[in-house]
Amino acid sequence: SAPTISAPECLFHPMDFPQKILMGPGPSNAPPRVLGASALPLLGHLHPEFTQIMDEVKQGIQYAFQTQNEWTFAISGTGHAAMEAAVANLLETGEVALVCENGIWGQRFADMVERNGCVAQKLTLPMGQVFSLQQIEEGLKTHKPVMMFITHGESSGGTAQPLEGIGALCRKYNCLLVVDSVAAMGGVPLFMDKQEIDCLYSGSQKVLGAPPGTAPISFSQRARKKVETRSSKVRSYYFDANELANYWGCDAGPRRYHHTGPISSIYALREGLARLAEVGLAESWANHKECSEQLHQGVEQLGLSLLVKDKAVRNPCVTPIMVPQGVAWKDVADYAMKNYRVEISGGLGELAGKVWRIGVMGYNCTPDKIRLVLRAFSEGLVNCGYKPPK
């Protein structure tokens, strides 16, 4: 019989959208070479030319993470998918994870731990603050977890958690260390092997400037051993690291069909990683520091204050700015969008309505983009009734 629901009229017109400057917490704008790569012809997900590209992605992630881990690959999904993968692979039912929560990422990780039938013990700090080694050691001693989670680049609270010494503590208490660096990797120094991180993940759409949809991840030998010696199957088929490692050519092979790799997204990720390699990690870290300081100075000159007071722990990639009394944050963001096509975001969780968030990442990490966002922001403020100090 004939279809009774007719084809939607909207699909007969081309998509229509403006070019925007994405200065929120991500996605950030993708450079033309990345967008160009994602428009290349498709290959099959097990074709040798494609598995060669996967090998290049793997090496690019090893560089970006500063790791020699064999189990290094990209999850087919956003950073949340990598978070799910960390939980699904590294915990068995009933096990205890210590979750450091100073923003929404700790909250989400704890939620995933519980959904997997495990126990999330929390160490909690207000957004905008970071954990000390002493607090972490107390938590490890008290809760005796098999895994600890901490967020390196908090995009909701705007902090960059110092990682030095945490890996050693986790080893002392025989626990795996999982680090979320979705909103910091490439913009903040990060050394997976030296910092003794057991599972590290990031996302494609932040500093790497690739479309959302792939998430670099890596597992240390200790983490790998945990996955390989589990008494139960990994609860997720899609995120099973044993299968993914095989598909990514991280074992003796041959590669098996596990799922259909997101071909175009992997091309884009490859180009995002290539760009980071060409810029160089040290240079990229320095650029993010400089551009974020330019932003911070500009904001402070407007008489506004930043959520994170301690300069040493500010995440250069995402800056939360306190909304002053009497100003409607959304009106300012709408002004910037309407007049400059510049995205400025609002707060998440308990900071919703209380902060703006401006992102400085990858391709958008340039002095001229900072000037542009400051101009759009300051004009928007004045337009919404704010009176900057003389």
Ligand code: GLV
């Ligand atoms: C996403 O990472 C966000 O912080 O909004």
